[in-house]
Amino acid sequence: MIFNRVKLLMLLLITAMAANAEESLKESPFSASLELSTKYMWRGIEYGTAPTVFPMIGYNTHGFNAFAMGGYAIDGSHQEVDLGVSYTASEFTVGVSDYYYPSSVGEKDQYFKLSNRETGHWVEAYATWAGTKVPLWVTVSTYIFGADKNTDGKQMYSSYAEVGYTHSFTEDNNIALCVGANLNKGFYTNNQSGFNVVNINAKYSTAFKFGNFKLPVSASYVLNPYNNKSYFTMSLYFGL
DSSP states (O other): OHHHHHHHHHHHHHHHHHHHTSOOSSOOSEEEEEEEESSOEETTEEOOSSOEEEEEEEEEETTEEEEEEEEEETTSSOEEEEEEEEEEETTEEEEEEEEEOOOSSGGGOOTTOOOTTTOOEEEEEEEEEEOSSSOEEEEEEEEEEESOBOTTOOBOOOEEEEEEEEEEEETTEEEEEEEEEEOSSSGGGTTSOSSEEEEEEEEEEEEEEETTEEEEEEEEEEEETTTTEEEEEEEEEEEO
């Protein structure tokens, strides 16, 4: 079973590389991408140990962006479906994202169960400032609806803030450093603790060159001081 999934994954990668090699005749507001990571890490949290594929489609025009993304571990241990919209004006972006995690047996899921007391959706609002003259960014986000609840069914409004810096060595070589913390007792500390640093991340990005074409890659070291855990991941990126 795992061997068959690996074969399917390789087929997807080859297809993506072939598509990436085609030059676009004109710029389109639509985009498609595929990321392959050695494991799924997000904001200092490990979502499994298996390699994970992240397909995504997006639409971007006049500062408005909409996307649909999936996350699928090759051993079937994790599935995810995300939708989001955002708007960017100058250096500021505001947006809303919906995260949904189907079970391993999809027919048991009810995607359109949207009652806040019972839904499996996690809806998050966020705001980001990203400097154009200074390579810094600041993000603040809060879960405002859905499954972000404690054992008593109380909405936790789990909040997260991140400050980061990017340094570019060349066009295809840069490093990004960030520190993220939960702001209240919520999801990031299993509803056990208030303000804590939960994500320290150092990410180096570059690109392998094949003639006139490039294959972006990245490597990340992640430290979660609250959980006393550290991780190392690598990713490959394919895009249209």
